[in-house]
Amino acid sequence: MNITLLSRAMLLVTLMTSFSSAADWYVSPIGSDDAVGAKDSPFASLTKARDRIRAASKDQSHTVWVADGNYVLSEPFLLTGQDSGTQEHRIVYRAMEGATPTFSGGTTLAAWQQEGERWTTTLPEELRDPMPEQLIVGTQAATLAREPDEGLFTMAGVQEEPTSDHLAKQTIQLDPQDFAATLGLLGANELSRVQLLAFHKWDNTRRHLDQIEFDDHAVVTHGRKMKSWNPLDGNSQYRIENFAAALDSPGEWYADVSGKLTYLPRPGEKIENGQAIVPRLKQLVVLRGEPEQPVQYVELRGLRFLHGRWTTPTEGVEPSQAASPIEAAMQIDFAKNVTIRDCEVGHVGIYGVWFRQGCQHCRLERTWVHDTGAGGVRIGETQIRRDQKQRTHHITVDNNILNRGGRIFPCAVGAWIGHSSDNVLSHNEIADYFYTGISVGWRWGYAESLAKRNTITKNHVHHLGYGVLSDMGGIYTLGPSEGTVVRGNIFHDIHAYSYGGWGLYTDEGSSDILFENNLVYRTKTGGFHQHYGKDNIVRNNILAFGMLYQLQATRVEEHRSFVLEKNIIFYDEGELLQGNWDRVKFASSNNCYFDASERPVTFKGKTLKQWQAEGHEQDSIVADPKFADAEHFDFTLAEDSPARKLGFQPFVTEDVGVYGDASWVNKARSTKYLPVRPE
Known part of the structure; x- marks a missing residue:
């Protein structure tokens, strides 16, 4: 040739x-x-x-x-x-x-008909068994008819009668006026569909009603026995959903057993533009590999997945922290090197995305997860897998917007990491949830935990709680977490119902976590709280404007609980310290404290000098740190700030949250949220 x-x-x-x-x-x-x-x-x-x-x-x-x-x-x-x-x-x-x-995953309904101020349409037969509980009108989720329309009622009392080892009958007393405004208006054949959603401490219970006792202003439900540490009681809040008489506010809807769906439009909505979609599929995307044959080297890019269904089962939904049993609309098991980028998951009745079992080296990037019945993103499981192939680790969740969640399960979390290690949660916008923003770890106490070496950095986490649940935080941690770092985040506007509502919250057994260069402000009960744990380091943070307290420490243990050093604690109301600070073992030094209301700064009733004489706050000071404009949340430090002399290192906050093109950044920054607490 x-x-x-x-x-x-x-x-x-x-x-x-x-x-x-x-x-x-x-x-x-x-x-x-x-x-x-x-x-x-x-x-x-x-x-x-x-x-x-x-x-x-x-x-x-x-x-x-x-x-x-x-x-x-x-x-x-x-x-x-x-x-x-x-x-x-x-x-x-x-x-x-x-x-x-x-x-x-939804079905578009027939065009609306006008009936006075209301719009009506008809559900197709295939959507009536079971009847739907979600409706999207235009691009917004409508609200299933409920009372009260805003806020919550409070129970008058609860009596529980065991019916077996694990089950019980609960009789819930309601205030007579609240009873008259809700259950007193029930129509015939509505009892089997009406739901009670109860808020108690950090959890929710969702139940169908078995019986109404009109003379006693009470309802009867059956389900699992309540846990002694978190029962329904006279302090529990609730609302009643899914009955015709509650259809009285713009944006609400109700469907009767004949299939007639009625909607009360919001101001400005036009009937010809109000396309109605009922979610039909529970899950929209499923990646289901096997231990020996995972899904590998696949990418989803630029795709929108919308309209996922949830229907409450007849037995209701029992309380579970972080809505942990609830699956996700994008459910992922046994996946390696899978990337989800520039996508959208929204209007779904459960969690948004879950890297559950056997997921390794996967990424979620620049994706909008919104209007979820539960939370935004989950990583790992609530159990420890012994087979390494079944464990989830090395997941990166970067530059995403996770907002408007917990609409069916208010106790859900914006971003949750369970028994999973070596994950990165970075540059995310996490907002508008009723419970915790970020949760890391799933071990109550000091026993084995897989939540190691997780990095939580540069996230903007805000507008949490809204005063309906308690015992929550901007970030909440559990169990031994060696190597975990929480650095450079902003947490703000966090408000609980009763106790709780912290920025940095190390709960039971949290150990060996570094919290550094975080900005926390406008919380109900303080910038930092440790229930109990070991050797956590809280260093070089700005903790500002706690409402009731600034710092809390609870359980007394024999070991060193935490180190508090080179922080700025700035406030104008509430107490500085709350809890067992005189007995908890901790190390504190080089901190700067200042009360902008000009009250004297005291440490459990003692002056700084007296507190230092007891071995605390060595080289700490009480002084104005000289922020640029703390009233408007500009915490830039002046060059002559006394905090700098203590070793405090100023950190930038302009790069916190999402990044990239202007439209993506503006999408996060321009969203408006309701105040988390009454002004």
Whole structure:
């Protein structure tokens, strides 16, 4: 063969290799699953593209290009181990440039009819068993008719009668006026559908009602026995949902047993623009690998997954911290090197995204998770897996917006890490939840925990609590957590119902955690609270404007509980210290304290000098730290701040929260939230 022929042969091989190294597939709302998946002959579904990739060569990369438009899911989009790519040849499902394809797990209802001030439509038969509990009108979730419309009622008392080892009958006494405004208005055949949502300490109980005792202004429910440390009682708040007479405020809706759905529009809504969608699928995306065949090297990019259903089972939902039994609309098990980027998960009845079992080296980036029945993102499990392949670790959740959650399960968490290690939670916007913003660890006490070496950095966490639950924090930790670092975050506007509502909260057994360079302000019960734990370090933080207290320490133990050094504690109301500070073992030094209301700063009734004589606050001072404008939450330190002389190192806050293009940053910063406490 001469050189020319050889060159041509080599060129042909190169071209063939190049051609076979990547394959493009196309999906369009006007496509067909009988098509070939080419640009001019696209599929109609992700599922068909997945199936064709399964049958294709794995020695090439595959990209599924998804056109703009709306796609209706008949079932969750499922990926298993056989849908994996490789490190060299990845599989990507992505939106076309400029497109925002939407995959809906809901059903669009027939056009509205006008009936006075109300709009009505009819539920199709297939959505009536069971009856729905969520409705999206336009782009906003409507509110299932309830009383009270704002705020909550308070129970008058609860009596519990055991019916078995684990079950009990609860009789709940209501205030006569509250009873008349709710259950006194129930229509015939409504009892089986009406729900009671109870708020007690850090938990919720959701129950159907078994009986109404009209003469005693009481309701009867059956379920699990209440825990002695967190029962329903006369301090528990509640609301009643899903009955016709409660349909009295804009944005509320109700559907009767005949399938007639009635909606009271919000101001400015127009009937011709008010498309109504009822979520139909519980889950929208499922990655279900196996220990020996995980889902690997797959990416979802630029796709929207909306409208996920939740229906309360007949037995109700028992209390569980952080709504821990509740799954996610994007449920991921046994996945490695999977990336979810530039996506959206919203209007769902459960959690948004969960890297649950056997997930390793996965990423969630620049994704908006919103309007969730439970929380935003979960990592790991509540149990310890002995098989290393079944453990979740090295998950990165970076530059996401997680907001407006807990709408069905208020005790849910914005971002939750259980028995899982070496994860990074960074640069996220986490806001508008009724309980904790970030929760790390799942061990009450000092026994084995897998929550090690987690990094929580540069997150903006705010507008939590709204005064409906207690025992909560901007960040809440549990159990031994060696190597875990909480650095450079901002936590603010946190308000509990009764006790709790802290910025940094180290609960039972929290140990060996570093809290550094965090800004905490406008909390109900203080910037830092340790219930009990060991050798946590709280260093170089600004803790400002606690309402009732600034610092709390509770349980007395034999070991050193924490170190408090080089912090600025700045306040204008409430006490400085609350709890057992005279007995808890801790080390404190080089802190700067200042009461802007000009009251004297005292430490459990003692002056700083007296407190230092007892071995505390060595080299600490009481002095104005000289913030630029603390009243408007500008905590920039003056060059001559006395805190600098103590070794306090100023830190920047401008880079906290999401980053990237202006539209993404503005999306986080421009969202308005209601005040978390009455002004």
